[in-house]
Amino acid sequence: MNINKLLLGFFVFISATLPVAAHQAKYAAPLLGSSEAPANASPATGSVLITIDFDLVTMRVEANFSGLLGNTTAAHIHCCTDPGTNVGVATQLPSFIGFPLGVTAGTYDHTFDMALASSYNPTFVINHGGLVSTAFNDLVLGLDAGKAYFNLHTNLFPGGEIRGLLSPVPEPGSYAMLLAGLLILAVCTRHIRRAAV
Numbered sequence: 001m002n003i004n005k006l007l008l009g010f011f012v013f014i015s016a017t018l019p020v021a022a023h024q025a026k027y028a029a030p031l032l033g034s035s036e037a038p039a040n041a042s043p044a045t046g047s048v049l050i051t052i053d054f055d056l057v058t059m060r061v062e063a064n065f066s067g068l069l070g071n072t073t074a075a076h077i078h079c080c081t082d083p084g085t086n087v088g089v090a091t092q093l094p095s096f097i098g099f100p101l102g103v104t105a106g107t108y109d110h111t112f113d114m115a116l117a118s119s120y121n122p123t124f125v126i127n128h129g130g131l132v133s134t135a136f137n138d139l140v141l142g143l144d145a146g147k148a149y150f151n152l153h154t155n156l157f158p159g160g161e162i163r164g165l166l167s168p169v170p171e172p173g174s175y176a177m178l179l180a181g182l183l184i185l186a187v188c189t190r191h192i193r194r195a196a197v
Ligand SMILES: [Cu+2]
Pocket: 076, 078, 089, 151, 153, 160
């Protein structure tokens, strides 16, 4: 095996593995009453993980929450505004379909087809280019910029009992792949050098 073939193999390996990881983006946030605007003293806690898949044009919402003072009435994502301020809802109204309502604790896991208008607040689509595709782009830009927040509303806190400002999660998977590729290259190069001596 010569070095050119080896390098070619390396680049094929990298190009085959990296795009898979790169076509997904994850955003996470802890859910707290202190993150509401204005802040409240709810003892409830929770967390949310959003996964955007750019190939499938989907958004997976995974959330859990407990200790709410009120009973859940709605949950969705608001976008796009600066931290500590309020803005309209970007996603499905009044609440994410199937989200546990009328409870003080629960879990949620649902994947939305973001190519469908029903996955958005119609007003958000109108205000963001008028198309589902432009709305999707703006929602992702808002998520990337830390300008979108997950809000959980209850009967005692109509404006939201706990919320979380979503921020991008680095993908350890893609770094691990790159590192593995570099390691393979280093080992193979050493073998070739030894063989050449
Ligand atoms: Cu809301």
